[in-house]
Amino acid sequence: MKIDRLLSIVILLINRPLVQAKELADMFEVSVRTIYRDIESINGAGIPVVTYQGANGGIGLMEGYRLDRNLLTERELADIFTALQSISSYGGSEHTMLMEKISSVIPPSQTAAFRSKTTQLVVDLSPWGLMGPLEERISLLKTALMECTAVSFEYVDAEGRVSRRSVEPYTLVLKGQAWYLYGFCTERADFRLFKLLRMKDLVQEERSYVRQDLPVKDLPWTDRWSLPSNNPPAVLHFSAEGKHLAEDRFDTAELQPDGLGGYTVNVHYxxxxxxxxxxxxxxxxxxxxxxxxIRRRMGEIAAQIAAKYL
Known part of the structure; x- marks a missing residue:
C-alpha cells in the first residue's frame, strides 16, 4: 500500500542522513520515478524532504526535523523497544520497522543513552540451534490469527493419543519455554490449549470465524493450577552431587540443606x-x-527404562 511505503520512507529518512532514490526504489520494488512522486507527497504533507545533487547527494530530511516524542518518556520507549527485541528473537521480524520508528524519535544527542537502556536487559526467546519447523508453525499461526481463519492439524496429547483437530486460533502463548496455541476446538466444542511441538501437518483452512471476547481470568496458562491449595506437596531430595541441578531450577529460599551437602525441597505440581x-x-x-x-510410580518408570538397556 502507498501509505505504508510513504511512512516507511519517512522513518528511513529520519534515521539516516541521506538515502539514494535508487536504493529506495529497490527496497520497495518500485521505479525511481515512483519514489520521487512519493517524495512530493511527503513534502505536501508538511514533512520537509530535501534532495541533494552530486556524487555524494541523495534524499534527506531538513536538518533538525524530528517526530513529536512527547507522548512517551525515553524510559518507556526503551522498555517498548526491549520488548520488541524479545519478540523479534523468535521469528518476529515484522516488528523491525516499528523498532525503526521508535529509534527515529530519539534526538541524536540522546541516542547513546537510549542504546544503553535498550541493552541493559536482553530477553532472547529463541532456542539454542535452529528453530526450523517450530518457527514455521508460529508464522502460519500468526497469519491465521490476523486473518481470523481456522487451522487444522494432527495432535498428539500428553497420553500419546492422536486426533485430528480443527481450531479457531485466539492466542499464541509462550509459557515455561514452550509455545502453545489457545483456541476454540470444533471437535470438543470448547476452548483448548495445544502445545505446538505436538502438532503435525498444520494447515490454514479457508474457513473464517468471528472472534469472541476471551475471559479475563481462569485462562489455562495462568498460575492458578500451580497454587499449593490446588495440588498436594511432593518432597524431593537432591544429592550433594546433584545440588547444582536444584539450584538451577529452584529459588534458594525454597531449598532446605540436608546437612550432607544436598537439599530437600517441597513442590506443588x-x-x-x-x-x-x-x-x-x-x-x-x-x-x-x-x-x-509418586515415589512408587517413579520406581516403576525407572525399572521400565532400565529394562530397555539390559
Missing part, C-alpha cells in the same frame, strides 16, 4: 505425565521422598 517427565529429567540426582504413590 499437578500429578500428570508432565510431572514424571520433569522429575526424570534430573536423572539420579533426585529422589522422591513423599508422597508414597
Amino acid at each position: 499437578p500429578e500428570d505425565s508432565w510431572l514424571y517427565g520433569f522429575l526424570l529429567g534430573f536423572g539420579n540426582a533426585v529422589e522422591v521422598l513423599e508422597p508414597e504413590h
Whole structure:
C-alpha cells in the first residue's frame, strides 16, 4: 500500500542522513520515478524532504526535523523497544520497522543513552540451534490469527493419543519455554490449549470465524493450577552431587540443606505425565521422598527404562 511505503520512507529518512532514490526504489520494488512522486507527497504533507545533487547527494530530511516524542518518556520507549527485541528473537521480524520508528524519535544527542537502556536487559526467546519447523508453525499461526481463519492439524496429547483437530486460533502463548496455541476446538466444542511441538501437518483452512471476547481470568496458562491449595506437596531430595541441578531450577529460599551437602525441597505440581517427565529429567540426582504413590510410580518408570538397556 502507498501509505505504508510513504511512512516507511519517512522513518528511513529520519534515521539516516541521506538515502539514494535508487536504493529506495529497490527496497520497495518500485521505479525511481515512483519514489520521487512519493517524495512530493511527503513534502505536501508538511514533512520537509530535501534532495541533494552530486556524487555524494541523495534524499534527506531538513536538518533538525524530528517526530513529536512527547507522548512517551525515553524510559518507556526503551522498555517498548526491549520488548520488541524479545519478540523479534523468535521469528518476529515484522516488528523491525516499528523498532525503526521508535529509534527515529530519539534526538541524536540522546541516542547513546537510549542504546544503553535498550541493552541493559536482553530477553532472547529463541532456542539454542535452529528453530526450523517450530518457527514455521508460529508464522502460519500468526497469519491465521490476523486473518481470523481456522487451522487444522494432527495432535498428539500428553497420553500419546492422536486426533485430528480443527481450531479457531485466539492466542499464541509462550509459557515455561514452550509455545502453545489457545483456541476454540470444533471437535470438543470448547476452548483448548495445544502445545505446538505436538502438532503435525498444520494447515490454514479457508474457513473464517468471528472472534469472541476471551475471559479475563481462569485462562489455562495462568498460575492458578500451580497454587499449593490446588495440588498436594511432593518432597524431593537432591544429592550433594546433584545440588547444582536444584539450584538451577529452584529459588534458594525454597531449598532446605540436608546437612550432607544436598537439599530437600517441597513442590506443588499437578500429578500428570508432565510431572514424571520433569522429575526424570534430573536423572539420579533426585529422589522422591513423599508422597508414597509418586515415589512408587517413579520406581516403576525407572525399572521400565532400565529394562530397555539390559
